Amino acid sequence: MLSRKTKYGLKALSYLAREGGEKPVQISVISEAENISQKFLESILLSLRKTGFLGSKKGKGGGYYLLKNPEEIPIAAVYRILEGPIAMVPCVSLNFYEKCDDCPDEHQCSVHRLMVQVRDNTLSILENTTLRDFVAEN
C-alpha cells in the first residue's frame, strides 16, 4: 500500500508539472488544490527539495518549482525517496537490499522468486512513467 506521503508527493509534483514551472508555487496553493494538509505537505516538499527534485524560494512570491523537466523525472525515483523500496520483500530490492533472517538460501525460496517477477514488472512501469505522462493525460 502506498503511503499518503508518497501519494501526496506525487500529486504535488504533478501539480507543479502542470503549472509549467514559470513561477514558484506556494505550499498553500498546492495544498488547497489537492486537498492535502498544509503542514504535512510542507515536510514532503522539503524532503523532495533536499533530494534534488525541487527548488525553492523563500519570502513573498516564493514557493517551490521543479528543477528538471517533467520527462526527466521517473516516478520510480520519487517513489524510492518518499516510500522506500519498490520491491515487496527486502531480499529482492535493488536499492534497499537486505537479507531475510529466516531464509538460509534466498535462491531456493519460492517467495523470493515470485517477488522478483513482481518487482521487475512494477519497476518497468515506474521507470518508464515520468511526470510528463501525468501532465499529458489531462
Next chain:
Amino acid sequence: MLSRKTKYGLKALSYLAREGGEKPVQISVISEAENISQKFLESILLSLRKTGFLGSKKGKGGGYYLLKNPEEIPIAAVYRILEGPIAMVPCVSLNFYEKCDDCPDEHQCSVHRLMVQVRDNTLSILENTTLRDFVAEN
C-alpha cells in the same frame, strides 16, 4: 512491502504443497523447517483454515493439510486473505475498493491511472502463479 504474516503464510503453504498432503503436518514441524515463530505461525495457519485453504486435525498425529490441489490455489487468493488488497491505493482495488477522501474525481487523478497499470500487472502474475509453481521450481 509484504508483511511477515503473508510471507510466512506463503512459505508454510509452500511447505505443505511440497509435502504432498498425505498426512497432516504439525505446526512445530513447519515452524522449524521455515524458521518461523511457532505461535505466530499458529495464528496464520488458523486464519488460512478459517478461509478454506487448509484442513486440520487435532490431537496426536494431528496437524494441517491442504484442502485443494496446489494448482488450484493462486497466490493472489492467499495474498488477499493474509495481506489484504493487492492494489497500492484503495481507490484502485477490485476487492477492497474505497474512495479517496482527497480526490474529487479519481478518473482525473494521475496517481490513480498509474496504479491501475501497476495493479493489472501485479495481478496477472499473482493470479497465474499457484502453489504448484512453488513446488515445481525446486
Next chain:
DNA sequence: GTTTATCCTACTAAATCTATAGGAATTACG
C-alpha cells in the same frame, strides 16, 4: 486419563504513519 496437538481470546511492545506546533531564517516591498 495422559499426552499431543489444534483452537481461541486477549494482550503487549515496538515501529510506522500522519500529521501538528512553534519558532527561525530569508525575501519582497513600501
Next chain:
DNA sequence: CGTAATTCCTATAGATTTAGTAGGATAAAC
C-alpha cells in the same frame, strides 16, 4: 528600515499496524 509573506527546521504526539506472546480450552489418539 519595518512589516508581511514565505520557506526552513526540529521536536513531539496520537493513531494505527505489525509481530509477536501468554495461557488456557478443546479435541483426538492410544
